[in-house]
Amino acid sequence: MKKSIGTIVLLGALILSACGGSHGDIEVHEPWSRPAFQDGTGAVYFELHNHAETGDELLGVSTDIAEAAELHLSSVDENGVMQMQMQASIPLGPDADVLFAPGGLHIMLVGLKQDLAPGDTFDVTLRFKTHEDITLTVTVLDESGSMDMDDSHTP
Numbered sequence: 001m002k003k004s005i006g007t008i009v010l011l012g013a014l015i016l017s018a019c020g021g022s023h024g025d026i027e028v029h030e031p032w033s034r035p036a037f038q039d040g041t042g043a044v045y046f047e048l049h050n051h052a053e054t055g056d057e058l059l060g061v062s063t064d065i066a067e068a069a070e071l072h073l074s075s076v077d078e079n080g081v082m083q084m085q086m087q088a089s090i091p092l093g094p095d096a097d098v099l100f101a102p103g104g105l106h107i108m109l110v111g112l113k114q115d116l117a118p119g120d121t122f123d124v125t126l127r128f129k130t131h132e133d134i135t136l137t138v139t140v141l142d143e144s145g146s147m148d149m150d151d152s153h154t155p
């Protein structure tokens with residue numbers, strides 16, 4: 001009896017770790033990007049959760065689909081003008097959530113090698129100071145942030 005409960009608990013843990021893109025102490029939720037065109041720029045958003053009791057730091061990003069991927073922070077200056085600043089790194093406090101969302105933190109893709117159409121997916125790898133690399137599969141959503149069922153881009 002004890003043994004089967006242990007098995008059920010273990011199974012539950014396995015199922016839990018298999019969903020939601022769990023990668024140990026750092027989790028990434030709902031990676032998505034805006035549509036964009038080849039040679040232009042794109043933006044990637046997601047939510048980072050650091051479940052560890054120690055802090056970490058997001059140091060950089062890489063992807064095959066763009067010439068460069070940068071950590072950016074959008075903000076509005078005193079004149080109401082939207083500005084973007086490149087960040088050398090993003091600190092992740094112990095047990096902290098960091099939101100990458102329109103108007104704030106985002107991954108900027110510079111020099112896209114392909115169009116990004118709603119429904120497309122691509123990989124982005126996050127590099128941390130301590131944690132091992134995390135590769136995300138990003139889904140392109142339409143401008144309203146939902147999946148566009150237009151299939152004009154599928155062959």
Ligand SMILES: [Cu+2]
Nearest residue numbers: 072084106108
């Ligand atoms: Cu940017």
